[in-house]
Amino acid sequence: MLPLNAVRFASTFKDVGTSxxxxxxxxxxxxxxxxxxxxxxxGALLVDCLSFCHCEDRSKCDMVCPNKPAEYVRRHEEVDGWDLSTIPLARDVDMPRLPEWIPLLQGNLVGPRITSVDDCVALPLTYALKGRKHATRARTQQELASAYGVRPRHGWVLSGVQEDPAVERVWPLPDIGRIARQMVHAGAIFATSPDFSTVIDCPRQDNLHAMKRIAWVWYHMTQGGLCTALHVNGRTDHDFVRWAAFIRNQTAVKAIAYEFLTGTATKLSIGQHCQRLTELAKQVGRDLTLVVRGNAEAARSLRGTFKQVVIIDSTPYMRAMKRRKAYVNPGGKASYVSVQADSRRETRALLKHNIRVLRLAATAPFERPVEDRQASFDFRSSPAQQDTDDESPQMPLFTD
Known part of the structure; x- marks a missing residue:
């Protein structure tokens, strides 16, 4: 990776696809x-992607880089090369019916009393796991309910969008298919594959390795019987062309996932990434569901492109944790006000309220309020007095 003093040039390192x-x-x-x-x-700053390598001690670098030959060969072999076509055809798993908006929990705000807050509730993928390395397994249905105080009426949705240390925990697991079956048994009805990062200041081989790992984990989770959205992470336009070819071949892909939380969340990037998703949908040529984390506006702009757009949103939980109550302002947007919620009962009520209001703000079409004529009525002037035949009751000044 580039040294820290080069971070200010980050926008220069984003692929534009036209030059x-x-x-x-x-x-x-x-x-x-x-x-x-x-x-x-x-200019002459970068000759190729290896120009991003500036490691003083390469033994401490965890990037997939040809400048570390032995390690590079090992990482290349662990994913069976960069070509996505080497992944076998996955089994077909039925796509569940999902709501357009799903709240995501990141902890227990409601206490030991298990409650039902929604039809579908999302969790970060690794929050549904227990144990380490070879001892890793999926939490049981009772363990999930006890850990988060919630039992969704329809089922759990697991989101693979997490910070890098958490996501990397998934890759070394020896039997992802077995764990996926355990997740289904525990009540998981849907998941998105892990979001292995494709950073912009590293050799391209690290991006290719991350993409192949995404595809492999998607394959094993699907083979385990858990309907899983393929996270189409990429750095260049060509990466999305490759994903489109992979999805066309893998008919088991019924949904794709994307996140607008980090580098894709900037105003300069959102349009480019929405265009890439639109082109991918056209190239695939069949109905797909899009599952989005972050930026509901970008998600809504893609509703005409995909069969369904599902938003997974952690805002209700985060706002309730900070004791902020949601309401819809006159502009149709969600706003918040500080409240006092000391007891578990009050916090539970606050979480349920935030879920209800934020779902409305995210899914209901915004209609501007009809103009209230009374609001512009001038009460300082009296209306003309009329009698029953629309004539003034005053005597006329002039006779006919």
Whole structure:
């Protein structure tokens, strides 16, 4: 990765897809899979993606990088190369009916009393796991209910969008398919595959490795009988072309996942990523469900492109944890006011209220209020007095 003093150039390292690729891309053996990097105004700063490597001690770097040959070969072999077509065809799993908006919990706010707050409730994927390494297993139905104080009426939804240390916990698991079956038995009806990061200041081989891991975990979770959305993480336009080809071939992909929480959340990036998702949907050529974390506005803009757009939202939980009560302001947006909620009962009521209000704000079409004529009525002036035949009751000044 680049040194910290180069972070200010981060926007320069985002692939634009329209310029000439870097000079060194022409002779790279991974060019057919990678597609090359297309950056703007880098000049002689970057010759190829290996120009991002500035490690003083490469033994401490965890990136997949050709400058560490032995480690590079091992990481290449663990995913069976960068080509997505080497993954076998996955089994077909029925797509459940999902609401358009699902609240996500990140802890227990309601206490030991198990309550029902919604038809579907989401959890970060690793929150449904217990144990370490080879001893890892899925939590049982009772363990999930006790740990989070909630038993959803329809089922659990597991989100693979988490911080890198949590997501990386999934990859070394020896039997992801077995764990997926346990999740189904515990009440999970749907999941999104882990969001392994495709960072912009590293050699492209690290991105290709992350994408292949996403595809492998999706395959094993689906093989375990858990309907799983494929997280289409990518750094370049070509990455999304590859995902489209993979989805066309893998008919078991009924849903894809995307997040607008980190690098994709900037105003300059949202339009580009929405366009990439739109093009992917066109290239796939069949109905897909899109599951989104973050930026409800971007999600709504894609509703015409996908069969269904599902938003997973942690805001109700986070606001309730900070004792903030949601309401819909006159502009149709969610706003918050501080409240006192000291008891578990009050916190439970606050969480349920936030879920109800934020679902309304996220899914209900906003209609501007009809103009109230009374609001513009001038009460300082008296209306003309009329009698029953619409004539003034006063005597006329002039006779006919």
């Amino acid at each position: 000439q690729p870097l000079l060194g891309c022409g002779s790279c053996i991974d060019r057919p899979v990678c597609g090359g990097l297309h950056l703007r105004d880098t």
